[in-house]
Amino acid sequence: MKKFLLNVLSSAAGVFLAASIVVIVFTVLLISAAASMGGQSPANVEPHSVLRIDLEGVLSERSQDSPLTSFGMDVPAANLEDIISSIKVAKANSNIDGIYINAGAVSANPASLQEIRRALTDFRKSGKFVVSYAGTYTQGAYYVCSAASKIILNPIGELEWRGMGGEMMFYKDLLKKIGVEMQIVKVGTYKSAVEPYTATEMSDANREQVTQYITNIWNNIKKEVSASRNIPVDKLNALADMYMALKSPKEVLGSKLIDKLAYEDDALAEVAKLSGKDDIDDLKFVRPSALAPIAASKTDGGEIAVYYACGNIVSGATESGMFKNAIVADEIIPDLEDLRKDKDVKAVVLRINSGGGSAYASEQIWHGIKKLAAQKPVIVSMGDMAASGAYYMSSAAQYIVAEPTTLTGSIGIFAMIPDVSGLMKDKLGIKFDGVKTNAHSDFFSTSRPFNAEEKAMLQSYVDRGYDLFTTRVAQGRKISKQQVNKIAQGRVWTGEDALKIKLVDKLGNLDDAVAVAAKRAGLKEYHEVHYPVAKVWWEKILDSQMQDYTDAQLRSYLGELYPAVSLLKNIDKRDKVQALIPFTPVIR
Structure with missing residues (x-):
């Protein structure tokens, strides 16, 4: 009995000790997170700072950050709310010298990109610089960065400029093979959300509407890029037909779509110079998530x-x-x-x-x-x-x-x-x-x-x-x-x-x-x-x-x-x- 009690007490002590360690570690993590967040206080923007925007990943409307972000388990994702708010703050804040955009493989709808681009255009009215760099400019990233005062591409990089297209996936034949039929009723000649389940190609009405709105969006993009880069719209269309992603960087430079070919460290050196720094190690970057709260204050x-x-x-x-x-x-x-x-x-x-x-x-x-x-x-x-x-x-x-x-x-x-x-x-x-009691008791079965x-x-x-x-x-x-x-x-x-x-x-x-x-x-x-x-x-x-x-x-x-x-x-x-x-x- 005595041995049994000793075993119980020792087990309880072990559980208590383990729980105590978990609580202590968790508390330390919370304090560390608070300290790290406190160090990014928006009120403490140092003089000659530069807003850095990493234009990469899926662009969401608002932040989707997990609480685990505070502990270093970060998911790189841009969000429109923070980016727009931070650009507005950076324009008015005398401690911010300019914006550096590190452009990656961003995936976004046209309206979101248009809103960021408009914010950058407005920011430049302050006289501050906007420099963008990319190893590869996707078409969406380039559309945004075309509003920059200087666009830099890696010497062996690519720039996608190809126009817009869209395709739908159709499941009718697949469903037929597995014995499933989608029963559909609808109202609207153009209501084509059901087409993937009932057809094997786009209807004439759907093709008409998709062609119209994609063409409209592409025309908007060309018009805005033309105004920023001083390239005629017809030439931009001709460049898209050439599929610029497969052209050499020197040809891209010659097209005037970009301003310079340089490696990332050279691009950062240019940003440092514009910010009054002698070395890229002296650059003081601030992120959108740190600046955005100022707009809400x-x-x-x-x-x-x-x-x-x-x-x-x-x-x-x-x-x-x-x-x-x-x-x-x-x-x-x-x-x-x-x-x-x-x-x-x-x-x-x-x-x-x-x-x-x-x-x-x-x-x-x-x-x-x-x-x-x-x-x-x-x-x-x-x-x-x-x-x-x-x-x-x-x-x-x-x-x-x-x-x-x-x-x-x-x-x-x-x-x-x-x-x-x-x-x-x-x-x-x-x-x-x-069995059923009435004519339609099993309706929707x-x-x-x-x-x-x-x-x-x-x-x-x-x-x-x-x-x-x-x-x-x-x-x-x-x-x-x-x-x-x-x-x-x-x-x-x-x-x-x-x-x-x-x-x-x-x-x-x-x-x-x-x-x-x-x-x-x-x-x-x-x-x-x-x-x-x-x-x-x-x-x-x-x-x-x-x-x-x-x-x-x-x-x-x-x-x-x-x-x-x-x-x-x-x-x-x-x-x-x-x-x-x-x-x-x-x-x-």
Whole structure:
């Protein structure tokens, strides 16, 4: 017995000692993280510092940092919010001499790149320098860096300048081979999100709309690069036809697309010289994440809330941890109600970046925005996309601002339900049998196809949803329903074209939307507060999981495939009726 008690006590002591060590190590890590973050305090920008922007990876709208970032487990990912905020701070901060862009393989939609480029162009009005360097300029990175005062390419580097293209993947034949048929009803000639499951090539209508908006985006890119580089648009088009990535660096230099061929240390030496330093070791770089908080520190004047709504639109919190980036109706609606009741909030800017999602959830969010707009100015700022269900939401606002290259519209809906009876019966030898009390008790069962009556019922249901969608747009945009039907039909428009047909009110960025909100609220002095409020690092550690880190890793590795994989992962949780954009161009 004595020996037993000694064993128990020694085991307990061992457990206590191990737990104590874990607590001590964890505490030290927290203190170290706090100290390291404190050392990056935005208030302590040293004189002759240079803002360094690493333009690489998947460009997200807001920071997706994991709490593990504080402990060195960093996932290299740029985010638009920090980059834009830091550029604005750098322009006004006398301790910042200029900007150095280290351009890598960035993957982003055109509107995000256009917003960064516009911020750089505005920054240069201060007289400060912008130097970019790359071993390889992807077309997206070059588009941004073409606004720099000096563009440097590695002597054996490449520059991609090839124009824009897009392709869709079609699964109809694959599904047929495995015995699955997608049962689809839709409204809208151009509503082509269902085509991959029902066709083997693009429809004429889809080819028409994709060609138009990709051409429109490419024309915008050429026009802006032409203005910055003083190269005629026709010549830029000719250079794209030559596929510059396979040309020698000297030929690229001769084309005037760049200013200099040099290795990275030589590029840094040039930055050091511009910053008054004799050696590159003396360079003082500051990151966007350290500068961005300065922009949020202003508290003068009235508050304008900037609420970010990004990702696929869903009804409930079906996504947690991995693939959680979504506009969740059950979360955003209470947030909108809080903003409505908050007396300090004088106006709200909804920053929307979404290709749509659940038609039901879109209607619920529309109602929340409409309720908010009845009491306060509500302005929508469209990012890369605000299409289909996201446009449904936007139509409740009093004013809409979009980038010229934003993809919007896509006013149409569809329902898609798989019939797996062929897979189960013919491929796997599985049969179903059952009983029911009424004619359609087993409606939406995936073990059998719809009959003619059921398909007609579902089409009627989708038709009603489309009618409500177009009614909301007509009311919100103050145009006739007949006019809406002419520009709807599921067709995707760029922001530039959307302005011509009254789907948006102005072309511009988030700052322009905030300025409109301030004017409508009668504010001469104002400050922005961004929502949902980001959790501080210790909150992330306490109530988040390792999945956050995994999610960030997947974003980095999957690139532009991430949204598609996320959608497939949660396909069984989606509402039956969807309002989704068919195709999204990504500039690499």
